Amino acid sequence: MKRLNITDNHGWTPRKLRKQERKIKNAHLRQRVMAVRLVMEGYLGKDVASMVNVCRQTVSHYVSLFNEGGLELLLHRDFAPGREPFLTEEQQEEIKHLVLTTTPAELGWDIASAWNTKILQSYVHHHYGISMSREALRKLLHRKGLSWTRPTYTLAKGDPDRQKHFEKQMDLIKKT
Numbered sequence: 001m002k003r004l005n006i007t008d009n010h011g012w013t014p015r016k017l018r019k020q021e022r023k024i025k026n027a028h029l030r031q032r033v034m035a036v037r038l039v040m041e042g043y044l045g046k047d048v049a050s051m052v053n054v055c056r057q058t059v060s061h062y063v064s065l066f067n068e069g070g071l072e073l074l075l076h077r078d079f080a081p082g083r084e085p086f087l088t089e090e091q092q093e094e095i096k097h098l099v100l101t102t103t104p105a106e107l108g109w110d111i112a113s114a115w116n117t118k119i120l121q122s123y124v125h126h127h128y129g130i131s132m133s134r135e136a137l138r139k140l141l142h143r144k145g146l147s148w149t150r151p152t153y154t155l156a157k158g159d160p161d162r163q164k165h166f167e168k169q170m171d172l173i174k175k176t
Contacts (some may be wrong), residue, residue, distance in 0.1 A: 004045040004063045006036070010070035014040050020071065029075050035059050036066045036074060086130050087140070095124070096144045116148075 012020075017037040024030040031052050038048040039059065049056045066074045087095070104110040104119050112119060117134035120141075125131050132140075141147075 004039045004048075004060060006040050006063065007067045008070075009040065010066075012040075012071060017071075024075075029077075032062050032065075032074050033071070035062045039063050086132055086136070087124070087128065091128060092140060092144060095120070095140070096146065098123075099141065099146060 014037050017033055017040065021030050021033045021037065024033060031054070035048050035052050035054070035058075038051060039045065043051070045059045045063075046056050049059045052059070062074060069076075085092075099115045099120070104112045104115060104123075109123060110119050117137045120137050121132060121134050124137065138148075
């Protein structure tokens with residue numbers, strides 16, 4: 001079996017790589033640096049693979065990346081672009097603005113005084129012709145910085161002085 005070699009160390013020594021390892025928070029990237037460092041220290045590829053718990057070909061790939069472009073290329077990861085969203089960015093902002101500024105009752109959409117995913121789902125289907133699940137809409141609203149809250153009620157005939165006194169008593173109870 002051919003021994004893995006670091007052909008161009010790009011100015012890195014095993015000691016410097018170990019220091020760099022400690023700074024990296026991402027475990028997968030730290031694992032890459034550790035594999036290259038161990039090869040640099042003279043371990044065989046199959047031994048390094050068992051130490052960092054990856055396959056031998058992966059260690060070979062890490063070493064070739066390091067030889068080609070140094071630590072920068074080793075730590076660079078391309079991610080798949082992902083699925084195209086159902087709604088455009090403008091439509092998403094319109095929905096956020098709609099939820100923040102209006103109620104379904106104001107738009108004549110429903111008698112409800114607050115938006116929920118079921119009403120929003122039918123609104124999106126009607127206005128944009130896009131069928132989205134309620135969970136997808138919930139995640140969309142969450143990404144836009146919105147969260148579901150339950151409205152609080154105040155008693156119209158409640159005595160504010162007695163309420164404040166009760167709150168103080170509750171605070172004392174909580175502290176003890």
